[in-house]
Amino acid sequence: MNRSRKSALLLIVLAVALPAVIVLSIGTGPVSISPLDIVSIFLDRLGITASAVSDQTRLIVESIRLPRTLMGVMIGSSLAVAGASMQGLFRNPLADPSIIGVSSGAALGAGIAIVLGGVLFSGVSNTLMLDYSVSLLAFAGGVLTTWIVYKMGTTNNGTSVATMLLAGVAISALAGAGMGILNYVADDATLRNLTFWQMGSIGGANWNSVLLCFTLLGPVIFMLCRYGQVLNAMLLGESEARHLGIDVQRTKLKLILVTAMAVGVSVSVAGIIGFVGLVVPHLIRLMVGPDHRTLLPASAMLGGILLLAADMIARTAVAPAELPIGIVTALMGAPFFMSLLWQQRKRIA
């Protein structure tokens, strides 16, 4: 089979698998709910039939599982497609969104809100503001560090991705030191909050956060998926891309901004979920090669699938307790990735 037919097949398979996994995710959890009940709840919502399902079952489906599932898809997709874009832009297989400092900056922002929130916002009586302070500061931290990294890598001659990579490493170290200080001053209770936040969770999803994800992440995923042709050209080298008529500097700025947005929003609603952005694009590349026209949309879909699978494990493996999803993505992603590398090592070398 040639590559383009393989790519088309993969896209079709993923496009079928994604809705299937979404349905599976709505049907999975510590409370057993029959598929029939779920169907009848939806039919009822659509005004077709009246359902005889108990209020609690309805609540679990409508207010817990459905938002959680939809948010998981959006976050998984945007992390994976952002990872694929960064790997393409930096021409570095190890690049993931954390390379431009966005994750570490977001973590520091959230850490400040969690540990010092009581002091910083003591004058704020608006509880809504307090509730969202972690998300807001996480987002601000992510965007701010990205801006610093971008500025450090940019001169009159344009942006140097090599300098940006180094600046990203440096600013991550700095943010790490900031986290160390926060860990040191935090008392036991906030320390646990901080640790859990860093391990990520989509268990807190509600319809507000779903709406936020759809309005902010939806356009971002769509936009990044259209960068296939441009990223293919960038893969040849920056001057080659310029000769092909691409405004390299603008592309870089746009991609970095959009990625910072995608990851910043994801991190601010779900905490840090590692490995999706790194592993998913590699899986796709190993299957169908590096053509970004396939890689970007396929990563977006597989990212959503993978995150939902991880979340299904997170919510059931230790029920009635729940595993932080960041642990599951790493536990699942890393061995899977290693075994693929092992099988393909000759081809890569």
Place this chain on the structure above:
Amino acid sequence: MNKALGKKLLAPLAAALLPLSLSFSTMATVINAPQEASASEEKRIISAGNGITEIIYALGAGDQVIAVDLTSNYPAQVNKLPKLGYHKQLSAEGILALKPDMLIGTDDMGPKSTITQLEMAGLEVESYNTDNSAENIHERISSMATLLGKEQEGKELWQSIDNDLKAAEKLAEGKDKPKVLFLLAMEGRTPSVSGSGTEANALIKLAGGYNPAEEQFNSYKPLSNESLLVMAPDIIIYSDRGRGLTQEQLLDSQPVLKQTPAGKNGRIMMVDGRLLLGGLGPRTGETALGLAKAFYPES
């Protein structure tokens, strides 16, 4: 996609799906468990927070508890119950799957989103504030006793705690307060010292001691050897997290302790730290009296 590649992908995919199928089987057992016991008329209670769990059992309502959080480990029966994970990381669906009538916990319970979801699902959620004072234990016990319909037991429980606390107070009466430091062992590192806002600090005070670290910092902080010497504790309470270290072994591994008044006079108490770490509760009176006897051996 060619066949060979498909085969290559299948093995790791199966490896990734294995935990998924395992989790389905554990899920099934969780759902089946509660239905067997649902015949009784009493409320099915979930307790989140070890101080809360202890009070429920001390009030004699332990048989109504169907699940507890990870921090609850006393009395021993609770270890047989399903565990909900850490009380700040509760899962709404996990809790609902156990079909409880009531969730009792502390203000530390969370995340907030879970609590909101549980309240929306019609679960009765009661949360108590905990601030490490004797008045707070009294309030918590009497209000929980009312909630659980165990008023008489509540009064008796507080009476016995209060008697112990008063006895401890009496031992300390008219004497100079000894300087007491609580050290929490950290594997291979400088032990952490309890500052203000900790249970250990509250207990030291209830037992008639004075914790010089109280004014310096809150929570647990590693203390430099120099600061330790400056604080010059008369008594050191050392928690080795149940490793069973002897006083000699401790002094050998932390020679600086020998230079403190406590080390010189052999007044280092080795304790199982879990007693002093779990939040104040029904056993606080007993523990405070025990400490007071050690602080004031001559009376």
